[in-house]
Amino acid sequence: MDNHKHPRVAVLGGGISGLAASYFLSRLEPRPEIRLFEKGNRLGGVLETLYDGAYVIERSADNFATLIPDALELAKEIGFESNLIRPNKSGRQAFLYLNNRIEPIPMGFSLMQPTRLWPIATTNTLSITAKIRLLKELWVPARQSSDDESLESFVTRRLGVEVFDNLVEPIVSGIFTADPRKLSMQATMPQFVEMERQYGGLIRGHLHSRKKDAAAAAKRASGARYDQFMAPQHGMSSWVEALKDQLPAETVCLETSVQSVRRIPEPSTSSAASKWRLETNQGDQDFDAIISALPCAASARVLHGLFPDASEALSQISYASSAVIAMIVDRQSISGRTDGFGIIVPRKSGLKTLAISFSSNKYPGRVPEGQLLLRIFLGGAMHPEMMDHSDSDLIHLAHAEMRQIIGWSGEKPLWQAVIRWNNAMPQYEVGHLQRVTQIEESLAGTPTLALCGAGLHGVGIPQCVSSAKRAVSQIAKALSISQA
Ligand SMILES: Cc1cc2nc3c(=O)[nH]c(=O)nc-3n(C[C@H](O)[C@H](O)[C@H](O)COP(=O)(O)OP(=O)(O)OC[C@H]3O[C@@H](n4cnc5c(N)ncnc54)[C@H](O)[C@@H]3O)c2cc1C
Incomplete structure (x- = not known):
């Protein structure tokens, strides 16, 4: 830490995990100098809200659970709690499409x-x-x-x-x-x-x-579990913005893709004192500690040269791709049941739809009265071949299946979009925990390098936040910074 007054910590990846890690780092006393590197031109990672006139449409997650309290606590800490809402009280019911009928999932x-x-x-x-x-x-x-x-x-x-x-x-x-x-x-x-x-x-x-x-x-058994969810009233992007506003100026480096990490060749007696050189498309920078909040495949690439074992195990964590077809339709153009939060579709139905979320039934203020926002989930690990289809094919298929499942009779939706998620959802396959232990053991000798994010200890937003919190604790300890 000779060249800098405060230790420098790099956070890789500007999704919710990287944002949360950067925020927790910024609360340390003394505060390290933080740099958050994101290859895209915006923060949030998979979290993003589309705003079009009166429409508010989530591209991915539309809420988070509060049973694991970390996401809610983070929102509270930054003064964002008053922007959070609970799911609507009416329609707290989900359906199943079975034998050409819509049936309630048994309470x-x-x-x-x-x-x-x-x-x-x-x-x-x-x-x-x-x-x-x-x-x-x-x-x-x-x-x-x-x-x-x-x-x-x-x-x-x-x-x-x-x-x-x-x-x-x-x-x-x-x-x-x-x-x-x-x-x-x-x-x-x-x-x-x-x-x-x-x-x-x-x-x-x-x-x-x-x-x-x-x-x-x-x-728990009577459906009150919906009370365990919350969503930002104005969409996930508003929460991402609020988190960004908490970070010290100069923290966020957009359009900066991290390519690899190296050790600075300096005589060092303890691993905690080692420095890291980060190679990015915008040049190299040196840091005292690194938190990688990248998807596993990206972490694997970045760590490949220094930690081949961890890199190999990271690359074995597979991710599924999916497509969300968002459609806004007139409620009157639907003859089937839409008085719940959504419908799941078993594979044995022979259809390609995995699930339909009646997103505007779940949370208010998404579309005007009389309209319904449907988010139709296609692909995933069950139907990976769906991702090879063109957007117009996917729309065609979604329309046909909506006619069949919910009796939609409109000519075309009032609004629609195809949202593709390529390799965005980690799949915790059999043996996942052993793989994660292997990764963590490979990195145990270098406490100034920590991993967090959806690929390791839970895909949900709360789990991402708690993984970021743990990563920051590790780094604080390794750098001998006290935590509030
Ligand atoms: C369709 C969908 C619906 C979901 N619904 C819910 C839900 O309702 N509730 C819930 O709790 N969770 C939900 N999830 C899961 C949750 O949203 C994600 O697991 C979580 O947001 C992932 O956050 P992350 O920061 O770990 O990763 P990401 O959001 O993937 O962020 C990683 C970031 O790293 C960046 N990056 C990659 N490579 C590099 C590089 N070399 N250099 C710099 N930056 C790089 C990427 O651009 C990205 O911004 C959903 C996910 C999907 C895909």
Whole structure:
């Protein structure tokens, strides 16, 4: 730190993870000199809101969960809380498109856990045989092995094939745009693995938690989980702007692509004292510490020369691509049910749509009265071939499937856009946690280099923020800066 009064810290990647890391660094005392490098010409990464006249349309995430409190706490800390809203109280219901009909997802079926008997006994989404098989979960022995397994394996083992096909697979491929046959149970749903280990199963786990906290369990099962979400009233981009405004001037370096990181050849006795030279398309710069908040493939490229093992493991974390077709239509042009927050579409329906979000039902102020904003999710790990289609083909397909699923009869939408997400959604495949441990162990000897972001410990916005917080703690400790 000889040439600079304060240590210099580089943050790579201007998505929510890099922004949060930069913000947390700026709160350290003494404050390091921070540089946030983003290859694009704006901040936010996948978070971006389209504003067109009265329309407010999210290109990707449209809300975040508050059960993991880090995103909400960050918003509070920067004085943004008053801009956050909860989902509308009406229409807190999601549907399933099954056998050419729109059916409500049974209340009390929480991700993969049956929590209420009556709605499941009376749902049209499962056959009698499947319902009996589901109840038999009580007697399915707990798995003995502690090895990771796929989500499909866990669910078919415990709840049966039809529950997987009709409910869990579409819910999961809708949320993670993932293939549940490959998804790691330990990395994506550890709470259910733990429930099986501790109580012997999902129903037993629920009965135990109900005994422990009857009121909370009832609340969880009755759809009140929508209260656990929040969204910026004026869109994700307004939050990104608010975060940017918190950063010291000179922090943000846009259109700066980081290419590699090197050690400065200087005699050094301790790794914590080593310096880093960052090579970018705008020239080289030297830093005392680095936080990489890049997507895994980009981190792998940047770290390749210095840390080949970590780089190799990072490059094995795969990402799925998807397309969102955003359509604004007259409510009157739809004959099917749209009185909920969205519809998920099982693979066995033979359609390409993964899910339809009725985005303007979820949050107010997205489109004028009488209109509906639909976001139709295509592609993902289940249908990667969809990304090869042209925009006009995707629009054509979305129109045809909206006619079939929700009975849309309009000539053309009032507004529409094709939003492509190439390699944007990390896939936590079986063995993910071991891979992450391997990466972290490879970098353990260099505490002034930390990783964070959606590819490692959770894809949701709150998990990204908490990973940024942990990365900053590590760097602060390595640089002997006290934290407030
Ligand atoms: C369609 C979709 C819907 C989603 N919905 C939700 C939701 O409702 N709720 C929720 O919580 N989460 C949701 N997510 C997930 C969540 O939005 C993301 O996981 C999160 O925003 C990722 O943030 P990040 O900062 O880790 O990565 P990113 O946003 O990918 O940011 C990484 C940044 O690094 C930059 N970069 C890449 N290479 C370089 C380089 N060499 N040099 C410099 N910069 C570089 C990129 O340009 C990018 O800006 C959704 C994601 C998608 C794709």
